[in-house]
């Protein structure tokens with residue numbers, strides 16, 4: 510078996526982890542934005558390159574669907590599939606979130622993650638890149654049900670203020686979500702989120718970002734869809750906290766914003 514990437518010899522994907530450790534631990538930072546995103550809703554916000562973004566489970570477990578765009582050019586956006594190839598099917602500290610073609614650069618580097626990184630008994634891991642967002646088309650297709658607070662709806666509403674539409678919403682990083690593939694059929698499975706009040710997932714913005722999240726209507730995914738016997742799992746839903754901190758410029762002197770990959774031509 511040949512791994513797509515050797516985690517012990519990352520080669521040209523290597524970067525100075527010490528710098529990101531110092532950024533993660535620094536107290537030379539200033540909180541510049543804080544917001545609580547209510548259950549079953551979306552929120553979008555801008556982040557300057559060189560900032561830390563923290564997503565927090567403030568009251569209890571909750572899955573959080575994340576989209577990223579280049580704030581100055583929304584055609585450059587998060588590419589879940591390439592990130593899955595380059596980093597792994599689940600991400601944690603020191604993994605990077607990559608942008609789509611024709612750009613291909615790290616949009617963000619994960620600096621802090623308080624969730625478990627060891628697999629569950631079923632082989633499930635946290636912060637999922639295997640699945641995507643829940644959406645109203647699938648509810649209609651599978652159940653003939655109209656449902657308008659899916660993550661796709663929430664993300665679409667959140668980015669409308671930035672003149673983006675549902676065509677701009679893309680495959681997500683499912684923060685705080687535990688998933689895997691069953692070993693027999695490789696069918697996607699989900700497990701309840703283990704996030705506790707105060708847990709967080711933090712990343713460093715490598716470029717100016719527009720971020721958007723949805724607080725998934727299935728909450729912590731202990732009962733997804735509408736729960737057993739048609740029960741609505743609203744009791745399993747919790748808000749998500751967003752915090753943005755500006756990192757002191759002195760610490761960022763060693764940091765260089767990444768450039769898109771430059772090639773001669775695709776034609």
Ligand SMILES: [Zn+2]
Pocket residue numbers: 574642643659660661724725726727
């Ligand atoms: Zn969802």
